[in-house]
Amino acid sequence: MKLIDLRSDTVTQPTAGMRAAMAAADVGDDVYGEDPTVNRLEATLAEMLGKEAAIYVATGTQSNLIGLMSHCERGDEYLVGQQAHTYKYEGGGAAVLGSIQPQPIEHEADGTLSLVRIAAAIKPDDPHFARTRLIALENTIGGKVLPMDYLAKTEALARERGLGMHLDGARLFNAVVKLGRPVGDIARHFDSVSVCLSKGLGAPVGSVLVGSNELIGRARRWRKVLGGGMRQAGLMAAAGLYALDHHVDRLADDHANARALAERLAAIPGIAVDLDLVQTNMAFMQVPLDAGPALKDFLAARGMRISLGPVIRLVTHLDVDRADMDAFADAVGEFFATYRSAATRAAVHA
Numbered sequence: 001m002k003l004i005d006l007r008s009d010t011v012t013q014p015t016a017g018m019r020a021a022m023a024a025a026d027v028g029d030d031v032y033g034e035d036p037t038v039n040r041l042e043a044t045l046a047e048m049l050g051k052e053a054a055i056y057v058a059t060g061t062q063s064n065l066i067g068l069m070s071h072c073e074r075g076d077e078y079l080v081g082q083q084a085h086t087y088k089y090e091g092g093g094a095a096v097l098g099s100i101q102p103q104p105i106e107h108e109a110d111g112t113l114s115l116v117r118i119a120a121a122i123k124p125d126d127p128h129f130a131r132t133r134l135i136a137l138e139n140t141i142g143g144k145v146l147p148m149d150y151l152a153k154t155e156a157l158a159r160e161r162g163l164g165m166h167l168d169g170a171r172l173f174n175a176v177v178k179l180g181r182p183v184g185d186i187a188r189h190f191d192s193v194s195v196c197l198s199k200g201l202g203a204p205v206g207s208v209l210v211g212s213n214e215l216i217g218r219a220r221r222w223r224k225v226l227g228g229g230m231r232q233a234g235l236m237a238a239a240g241l242y243a244l245d246h247h248v249d250r251l252a253d254d255h256a257n258a259r260a261l262a263e264r265l266a267a268i269p270g271i272a273v274d275l276d277l278v279q280t281n282m283a284f285m286q287v288p289l290d291a292g293p294a295l296k297d298f299l300a301a302r303g304m305r306i307s308l309g310p311v312i313r314l315v316t317h318l319d320v321d322r323a324d325m326d327a328f329a330d331a332v333g334e335f336f337a338t339y340r341s342a343a344t345r346a347a348v349h350a
């Protein structure tokens with residue numbers, strides 16, 4: 001039975017080609033700056049994004065943390081979305097390890113942080129307040145692409161107020177493929193950009209933080225301090241280089257699969273699917289709350305994996321294809337053809 005795992009795009013297995021590239025990689029000690037494959041990966045991403053330098057790190061969480069710590073010092077503050085990964089899903093690392101205070105801001109429906117809310121959250125230079133230093137955005141966020149003109153306006157506000165700009169670009173290439181523009185068009189609005197190689201790009205590990213020589217110099221120090229200085233890391237960096245060569249354009253397939261899945265699911269009575277939310281490789285379905293656990297078990301028995309939540313996020317990736325979308329939608333349809341909610345069952349028996 002083929003596994004259809006829609007919990008995340010982190011679940012992919014390295015392909016045969018990627019494994020071959022990893023096995024063949026030239027390596028050295030990266031803490032001494034001597035791993036040729038890591039150096040090539042860093043140079044490649046710096047060039048693609050139009051920045052001076054880059055640093056290869058273990059995870060996206062570490063990349064964001066090192067980025068924040070390279071912008072901010074103890075007692076500084078960064079403005080960040082209430083639902084942003086850096087704020088909500090990274091264990092509070094910026095505060096815990098960086099002594100950096102987050103100032104969370106509510107998102108608008110399109111995933112942006114309104115300029116009015118950002119401006120209102122910037123603190124005056126006064127000892128009562130933390131020093132506001134940085135705006136951190138995420139793109140894509142919840143599968144949504146931030147509008148290009150929004151990036152320009154936010155950057156203009158940041159420059160006017162003397163703030164830095166950091167992008168959590170865990171899924172930056174999904175935005176790039178969706179917009180059909182060079183990645184530099186997005187990256188140029190930010191001082192630092194974190195890119196995950198282990199999400200839709202399909203590498204087993206690794207992220208890269210990109211920025212100026214000065215910022216990446218600081219990042220290199222923090223990476224070591226945080227225990228992230230790896231040695232012959234070229235074995236893994238080779239997977240990242242392979243992914244950049246072979247797995248960027250194909251993200252369009254993931255986007256098409258997410259759309260096809262959402263359209264199939266939207267036709268099933270008993271569940272709600274908002275097609276407007278499907279911009280890249282994520283679809284979302286809402287099922288009656290009491291149906292979730294039974295649905296999850298029903299699907300698991302058929303080799304299909306989901307994560308439950310108030311809204312169920314379904315993520316497409318390298319290891320699922322269009323036939324899997326159909327199989328998944330068929331299974332959900334089959335479940336709801338027979339499922340009766342607890343309320344309905346009670347009414348029937350009354």
Ligand SMILES: *Cc1c(COP(=O)(O)O)cnc(C)c1O
Nearest residue numbers: 059060061062085086138168170
């Ligand atoms: C997955 C993810 C990260 C961090 O990734 P890890 O490698 O799991 O630490 C950061 N930001 C976003 C938006 C993500 O989706």
